[in-house]
Amino acid sequence: MLDGYERIITVGGGTGVFPLYFVQQICRERGIEALAVCGYRSREESVLREAYSQLGCRTLFAADAGDLDIPGHAGLALEELLEQLPPIDSTAVLTCGPRPMMQAVADIASQHGYACQVSLEERMACGIGVCLVCACKVKQEAGETGYARCCVDGPVFSAEEVVWES
Ligand code: FES
Numbered sequence: 001m002l003d004g005y006e007r008i009i010t011v012g013g014g015t016g017v018f019p020l021y022f023v024q025q026i027c028r029e030r031g032i033e034a035l036a037v038c039g040y041r042s043r044e045e046s047v048l049r050e051a052y053s054q055l056g057c058r059t060l061f062a063a064d065a066g067d068l069d070i071p072g073h074a075g076l077a078l079e080e081l082l083e084q085l086p087p088i089d090s091t092a093v094l095t096c097g098p099r100p101m102m103q104a105v106a107d108i109a110s111q112h113g114y115a116c117q118v119s120l121e122e123r124m125a126c127g128i129g130v131c132l133v134c135a136c137k138v139k140q141e142a143g144e145t146g147y148a149r150c151c152v153d154g155p156v157f158s159a160e161e162v163v164w165e166s
Pocket of ligand 1: 123124125126127128129130131132133134135149150151152
């Protein structure tokens with residue numbers, strides 16, 4: 001997931017900031033440059049702000065309510081961050097949160113030529129690849145689409161694989 005990248009940017013929305021916090025910790029342990037964007041509905045509903053601040057990585061906090069660093073969703077904050085950063089080819093954007101936000105983040109990463117990994121939050125039942133409750137639509141070879149099981153094939157997918165309109 002992190003191998004081969006010189007710079008990692010995590011973009012979490014709502015509870016999506018939790019798993020990405022651990023990614024940030026791993027980046028720190030491995031000496032990978034890491035930056036973070038955390039998006040919330042409002043300052044009041046924000047979580048882990050202190051923990052992210054203590055990581056020492058550059059972090060932008062966005063809020064729909066406009067009462068944190070950046071007004072609007074995390075994708076807007078990502079755009080602002082990328083405008084300020086020198087381009088580095090081996091950059092990956094990792095995102096977790098509401099699906100529309102992740103789609104916006106994937107588009108922005110693509111516009112900058114950066115790889116993007118998304119953590120899909122499908123409902124799960126069995127968790128072992130049997131019930132198919134967690135099926136998510138993905139692109140396959142030759143331009144066809146099919147389904148992957150989020151629980152065993154993911155939950156992290158390359159953004160290029162995901163069929164967003166499903
Ligand atoms: S949760 Fe049953 S197949 Fe994924």
